[in-house]
Structures are given as C-alpha cells and as structure tokens.
Amino acid sequence: MTRMKQALRGQLTNILFLVLIVAAALTIYFLSRAEDGETAVSTQTVTPAVSAATATPSDAQQKKSASRGVPESVFTTYLATTEAFTADKSRHGSRDYTLTYGESPEVSATLRYEVLEGNVSSVEIDVPLPGEYKKKGSTSIEQYLYENAGKQTQAISDALSVILSDLLPASDAEDELQLSSVRYWAEQAMLLKKAGDDFEDTLGGYHFLAYRSEEDTQQTLICVLYLT
Numbered sequence: 001m002t003r004m005k006q007a008l009r010g011q012l013t014n015i016l017f018l019v020l021i022v023a024a025a026l027t028i029y030f031l032s033r034a035e036d037g038e039t040a041v042s043t044q045t046v047t048p049a050v051s052a053a054t055a056t057p058s059d060a061q062q063k064k065s066a067s068r069g070v071p072e073s074v075f076t077t078y079l080a081t082t083e084a085f086t087a088d089k090s091r092h093g094s095r096d097y098t099l100t101y102g103e104s105p106e107v108s109a110t111l112r113y114e115v116l117e118g119n120v121s122s123v124e125i126d127v128p129l130p131g132e133y134k135k136k137g138s139t140s141i142e143q144y145l146y147e148n149a150g151k152q153t154q155a156i157s158d159a160l161s162v163i164l165s166d167l168l169p170a171s172d173a174e175d176e177l178q179l180s181s182v183r184y185w186a187e188q189a190m191l192l193k194k195a196g197d198d199f200e201d202t203l204g205g206y207h208f209l210a211y212r213s214e215e216d217t218q219q220t221l222i223c224v225l226y227l228t
Contacts, residue, residue: 068205069120069227070173075113084166085159087111099125099163105152107159113171120171121228125163127156129212129219160223161186168225177206185210189223 069075079087079097090096090110097111110126130152164186169177181203188199189210198211207226212219 068174069116069122069171071119072115075120075171078170079111082166082170085163101159101162102155105148105155107152107155109159109163111167116228119173119227122224122226123168123171124222124224125160125167127160127221127223129153129156129221156221157186157190160190160221164223171225171227172206176204178203185223189221192221195219 070078085099085101087097087099090098095113095115099109099111101107101109108128112124112126113120114122130149132149161183165179165182168182169175169179181201185199185201185208188201192199192210192212195212195214198209200210201208208224209226210221210223212221214220
C-alpha cells in the first residue's frame with residue numbers, strides 16, 4: 001500500500017511538472033507573438049509617415065516645374081505634320097520657322113517659340129503688314145496699290161485666324177485653350193491700327209499679347225501667347 005502511494009505521488013509530481021513546462025512554453029509563445037504584433041503595428045504606423053514625408057517634396061517639385069506647354073518634341077512634330085499651313089525651319093538648331101498660308105495672295109509669317117524645362121513656354125507670330133492707302137488715287141498704279149493692300153489685309157486676317165486657331169491649341173498641354181477665345185484674340189489683333197497699339201487678355205492662366213511695331217516704315221503685327 002505504501003509503495004502504491006509513493007508511485008501515485010511520483011506520477012502526480014511528473015504530471016504537475018509536465019503541466020508547468022507546457023504552461024511556461026505557452027506563456028513564452030504568446031508573449032513572443034504579442035511582441036511581434038506590436039512591432040508590426042509600430043512599423044505600419046511609422047512607414048506611411050516616412051513615405052508621406054518623402055513624397056511631399058517630390059510632389060511640390062513636380063507642381064513647381066509643371067508647364068502648360070507641350071514638350072518641344074511634340075510641338076516640332078506638330079509643325080512638321082500640320083496641314084493648316086506650311087512651316088519651314090529657318091536654320092538648323094534654331095526655334096524660328098517661316099509659316100505660309102493661302103495663295104494669291106500668299107501670307108508669310110515668322111514663328112518663334114521659347115522652351116522652359118523641355119516644354120514650350122511661349123509662342124510668338126510676327127506678320128508683316130502691307131502699306132496703307134486711304135485713297136485709290138488718280139493713277140492706275142495708285143489704284144492697283146490701294147486694291148492690292150485691301151486684298152492683302154483681308155488675306156492676313158484670314159491667315160492669322162487660321163494659324164492662331166491651329167497653332168496655339170497645339171502648344172497647350174492642358175488642352176484648356178478655348179478655340180472661341182483664340183479666334184477672338186485674332187479678331188482683336190487685326191483691329192489694331194497703328195504702331196504702338198496693343199491688346200492683352202488673360203484666360204485661366206494663359207496670357208495673350210498682340211501689338212503693332214514699326215521699323216524702317218515696315219509695320220509688323222506681333223502676337224504672343226505665354227504658357228507660364
């Protein structure tokens with residue numbers, strides 16, 4: 001009987017010892033899982049903050065460098081393929097083009113554009129104007145010059161409307177330049193009568209300027225669109 005009690009006590013002791021070992025192992029396991037969970041939460045909480053802090057300067061820099069103008073390569077491709085008028089580069093490596101439109105009479109203009117950070121920042125079109133004749137005159141030559149000047153002025157008006165309506169929207173990367181506004185600008189530019197007259201208009205960040213200049217008795221109508 002005494003031996004049985006001793007054996008039973010030994011078994012109970014072993015069982016208790018085994019239970020304690022299992023409990024200790026489970027405690028260690030759950031504690032390690034809890035620490036891993038806290039570390040993961042802490043990492044998830046910190047990472048977005050770091051990412052946001054890293055992304056913010058980049059976003060600000062992109063906004064600062066953004067331009068309303070299309071990339072220069074896109075603009076030159078447009079000039080080479082447009083069917084509204086012909087555009088011939090003045091010389092290799094320059095940003096000057098000679099534009100021609102219409103026949104009998106043909107209208108010629110000079111295109112100049114500037115680039116900022118790879119994108120078109122301004123577009124300028126210079127159109128030489130014919131001499132003005134207020135009266136027909138008494139001779140056949142004077143009458144011819146008067147009539148020819150009138151035809152040339154009308155041709156320039158038509159050409160300017162077509163060129164601006166095609167060229168200016170093509171330079172706009174935002175695709176927000178309204179065609180009706182461009183045609184209005186062309187009309188207002190043709191209303192300028194003498195050297196020194198000008199017209200300005202701003203539309204949603206786009207700035208348009210037209211003015212007449214004179215050099216050696218030759219008057220020129222200059223139209224500029226600023227895209228920055």
